[in-house]
Amino acid sequence: MKIAVIGAGIVGICTAYELALDGHSVSVFERHGAVAEEASFACAPHQSPSLAHAMAAPAWPQSSRLRALLSPSGISLGRGTSWKDLRWLSGWKAAPKGFLERFAAAQTLARYSLERQQALTLQASLVFEQSQGQLLLFRSERDVLAYQDQLAALNAQGAAAKVLTPEEARKLEPALGSDVALHAALHLPHDAQGNCRQFAHALRDKATELGVRFHFSTAVSAVSHTPAITLHTDRLGTQQFDHIVACTGSGAASLLAFKQAPLTRVWSCSLSAHIREPLNAPRSAVLDGHSQVSITRLGGRIRVSGGAELGGRQHQKHGAVSKLLYQTLQTHFPGAADFSRSMQLWRGASMFSPDALPLLGPSGRPGIWLNLAHGHNGWSMACGSARLLADMIRGRAAELDTTLVQPGRFIS
Numbered sequence: 001m002k003i004a005v006i007g008a009g010i011v012g013i014c015t016a017y018e019l020a021l022d023g024h025s026v027s028v029f030e031r032h033g034a035v036a037e038e039a040s041f042a043c044a045p046h047q048s049p050s051l052a053h054a055m056a057a058p059a060w061p062q063s064s065r066l067r068a069l070l071s072p073s074g075i076s077l078g079r080g081t082s083w084k085d086l087r088w089l090s091g092w093k094a095a096p097k098g099f100l101e102r103f104a105a106a107q108t109l110a111r112y113s114l115e116r117q118q119a120l121t122l123q124a125s126l127v128f129e130q131s132q133g134q135l136l137l138f139r140s141e142r143d144v145l146a147y148q149d150q151l152a153a154l155n156a157q158g159a160a161a162k163v164l165t166p167e168e169a170r171k172l173e174p175a176l177g178s179d180v181a182l183h184a185a186l187h188l189p190h191d192a193q194g195n196c197r198q199f200a201h202a203l204r205d206k207a208t209e210l211g212v213r214f215h216f217s218t219a220v221s222a223v224s225h226t227p228a229i230t231l232h233t234d235r236l237g238t239q240q241f242d243h244i245v246a247c248t249g250s251g252a253a254s255l256l257a258f259k260q261a262p263l264t265r266v267w268s269c270s271l272s273a274h275i276r277e278p279l280n281a282p283r284s285a286v287l288d289g290h291s292q293v294s295i296t297r298l299g300g301r302i303r304v305s306g307g308a309e310l311g312g313r314q315h316q317k318h319g320a321v322s323k324l325l326y327q328t329l330q331t332h333f334p335g336a337a338d339f340s341r342s343m344q345l346w347r348g349a350s351m352f353s354p355d356a357l358p359l360l361g362p363s364g365r366p367g368i369w370l371n372l373a374h375g376h377n378g379w380s381m382a383c384g385s386a387r388l389l390a391d392m393i394r395g396r397a398a399e400l401d402t403t404l405v406q407p408g409r410f411i412s
């Protein structure tokens with residue numbers, strides 16, 4: 001079948017690749033000049049099934065409305081926050097109902113995705129920066145309590161997650177700063193880290209070898225049925241397809257005119273710095289459970305990531321979050337980064353649904369499929385979501401139950 005994929009972020013690239021593996025004729029339309037230029041550009045590298053749904057944890061936003069709005073660990077309201085954002089926020093805050101079920105669904109999808117990614121990496125000999133294992137740090141008993149639902153769920157599943165004493169945690173991450181208040185830590189040995197952008201570029205090359213056609217610098221302005229499924233582009237006119245898959249990240253709402261879809265963009269930042277002294281750097285990945293800032297070794301660099309703001313814009317200043325990232329890096333791994341060399345401070349938007357699960361499956365319009373709104377788990381879920389969507393298009397039974405991610409729960 002002739003299939004168009006709109007968007008060449010990590011989700012679009014994985015989708016195009018899986019569809020090509022199934023023998024379809026695939027064309028990708030991307031408004032930027034290269035792959036992974038938006039949310040997938042310099043995102044944090046966590047592929048963390050164990051924490052896949054952390055941002056929608058009931059204890060976190062619910063504990064205090066004020067804390068959720070003001071604390072750096074909660075979602076903050078940026079300049080330009082709209083009524084639509086606030087409507088989403090109120091829906092999201094109400095979402096703790098059924099949290100454990102959604103947490104399990106997110107974990108299952110992220111785990112499946114990691115396995116799929118590892119299989120593709122071997123099959124296609126993909127080369128990208130990777131590391132294994134993650135430490136979640138708790139500064140106080142209160143931080144542990146904020147994660148108690150996740151911890152209970154992980155225990156119930158028999159997941160490889162072990163609570164460590166501060167001494168045990170420091171043995172795993174010996175460079176962790178002595179000033180870091182440490183009450184306990186959760187070791188997640190099977191969670192992984194990988195460079196999302198590098199993976200996207202490597203998979204793009206393999207997809208091209210499989211015959212996928214990439215149309216860069218080509219924005220899709222509309223999708224219509226005339227009666228065939230027609231894609232309208234700014235550069236290549238109109239083109240007809242049997243199916244269209246929207247992997248448009250935060251560009252989804254305007255393109256597909258799903259006005260009732262309660263999706264919103266949440267802005268976060270990352271800071272990437274060269275390592276000055278490897279012995280002072282993290283061995284793998286550390287997530288501060290209090291501030292929600294993560295610090296990861298990524299090849300010869302360290303990537304620090306955090307913040308969650310509604311209503312922002314791409315070039316808006318992000319002073320408070322970048323200060324938090326610098327400070328966390330300095331206290332957690334002092335002397336690790338080389339501040340004399342160029343650093344990259346980057347801000348990107350992830351698309352969120354109110355329940356923090358993606359929209360994956362038929363859109364309700366014949367031949368138009370969605371694979372988007374993965375929130376802060378797009379990299380963790382990309383390979384698995386792509387495989388599941390390819391199975392749906394082919395009419396093959398999906399390997400996972402996709403009930404909770406079906407777009408029909410929000411759009412009709």
Ligand SMILES: Cc1cc2nc3c(=O)[nH]c(=O)nc-3n(C[C@H](O)[C@H](O)[C@H](O)COP(=O)(O)OP(=O)(O)OC[C@H]3O[C@@H](n4cnc5c(N)ncnc54)[C@H](O)[C@@H]3O)c2cc1C
Pocket residue numbers: 006007008009010011012029030031032036037038039040041042043044045046047218219220221247248249250251252255267268269270305306347348349350351371372373374375376377378379380381
């Ligand atoms: C700071 C930060 C840290 C993060 N950390 C993690 C993490 O540790 N782990 C994790 O799993 N996830 C993380 N995420 C989330 C993750 O980055 C996103 O979920 C993921 O990149 C989304 O991928 P995507 O392909 O859906 O969207 P994008 O990468 O945004 O790709 C969408 C593409 O569609 C294109 N597009 C949109 N509309 C059109 C149109 N009309 N015509 C043509 N092209 C169009 C865009 O140009 C874009 O290239 C993080 C995000 C940020 C910002």
